[in-house]
Amino acid sequence: MIPYGRQSLDQADIDAVVEVLQSDWLTQGPTLERFEVAMAARVEAGFGVAVCNATAALHIACLAADLGQGDLLWTTPNTFLASANCGRYCGADVDFVDIDPLTWNLDARLLARKLEVAERDGRLPKVLVAVAFSGQSCDMRSIAQLATRYGFTVIEDASHAVGATYAGRPVGCGEFAAMTVFSFHPVKIITTGEGGMVMTNRPELAERLRRLRSHGMTRDPVHMDEPSHGPWYYQQVELGFNYRMTDIQAALGLSQLNKLDAFIGRRRALAARYQAALTDLPLTLPCAQTEAESAWHLYVVRLQTERLTLSHREVFEALRAAGIGVNLHYIPVHLQPYYRELGFTSGDFPEAERYYAQAISLPIFPAMSETQQDYVIEQLRRLLTTGKA
Known part of the structure; x- marks a missing residue:
């Protein structure tokens, strides 16, 4: 059987994983940090926050955009379930914008028309998840202009689009989206086995994304409500999740990024x-x-x-x-x-x-x-x- 997609692994990938297995760190260690920095450099973004999969990445991206109960997320119907489910995880309502008959991506012209109606009805979206279907970005320039006009946050679901470009720059650079999500599932462009990453240029978003992936915990005194009790001390300042990526996965991702x-x-x-x-x-x-x-x-x-x-x-x-x-x-x-x-x-x-x-x-x-x-x-x-x- 010729599969529709599959991973491409070589000895360098295996050696990278073995090196971590023989090290002192298996999770949330120096290899993870190197992978985040390398991905950010590759796509010309300020920050990368690695998580266990792209669904988790979409979830915390929506939370970082303050999506919640009573809010509205729009996305395309031609996508995997996670692009819509991430809104539901936050308690938001979800709606869709039909696709362009030529590109099969979310149709920016239909989006503009739907926004006009939504503004009149007082029901504008708080977040738009623009999916780079098959590896090709939507009309992100038009979408970004509409976001400025109507005040919603753009998250580009670029799970298919590691290595793609838009307007002459790497997808993930943040020129047209507040956050971009990548997937490293085995059938995607590069793999960490399972894994995902959120890219952003905004330090406050990166800080919150890191907190949300790890139980809502912080050791930063700036975010605590009382002085630290000692070097061991942390506080949970919001409801977060265990969405961490391991150093084992990050080692594979770093090796794959070279290819x-x-x-x-x-x-x-x-x-x-x-x-x-x-x-x-x-x-x-x-x-x-x-x-x-x-x-x-x-x-x-x-x-x-x-x-x-x-x-x-x-x-x-x-x-x-x-x-x-x-x-x-x-x-x-x-x-x-x-x-x-x-x-x-x-x-x-x-x-x-x-x-x-x-x-x-x-x-x-x-x-x-x-x-x-x-x-x-x-x-x-x-x-x-x-x-x-």
Whole structure:
């Protein structure tokens, strides 16, 4: 089975992890700090705060933005559940903005229209989670301008976009978002096994993010309500969580970061081969967002189902039967039973629903060979041209 994505590990990664295992620190130690500093330097951000996974990163980013009961978070329906759930963890209400039919990212034009209505109704969002779907940023310039006008905080969920650029700068630099979240899950661009990080340029946010990831504790006298009792003393000053990343994970992340350019280069080469080989088929291929250069975490095509005799499911299952581990990113979040219980229904976000009825994620990962890719292309071409599963 050719998977849709997988990690790429080598002996240097193994050696980095073993070195930490043989050291005095296994968690919240010097390797973690080095990883945070290295990631911040790579993306031109002031600070990085590493946590156990990107869902935790989204949660504490929302808390650092003071999202809470009675507030409103908006995001895209075409994303993983965590981009919306992070708002619910904070007690906030969640709503969605439909996707651009070309880029499949949150549509900034629809966002502008929805904000006009929300301002009139007195129900503006406090946080917008802008998802860099498949590795490509949204129209972040327009979104940042709208944030300034309407007063909401932008969190870019760049779980797919380590190594991507927008407006000529690395995603995560903080030019267009107060905070940016990265994921280091094994199928992502680089991996720590599990892990995530929040990037920000604001020291007060970084300080609070660090406190929130570790039980809401502080040893800083500035934040205590009485003098320290001694060197052992700490106070819990707010409700926090145990979202810490280990030095073992950070060592793997540091080693992987050294290979980021090679990983991105290979992904872009594979994406270019797909773009050239599939252009004559009844497919809608990925379209570039203005100013964005994708990291190509995913390569998604949309079947032009009106031109096909096979159904979306039949194509998907035939590719799986041929040993190709295609996937589907994503089921629109508003159609999940939990969100239906909150009042959402079919037809609320029609473009995301059309996308879902047509999308297939094809394999793309750095270790994928051109022979494997040619086989994927050959099998997809056979299905779409013969109409036989």
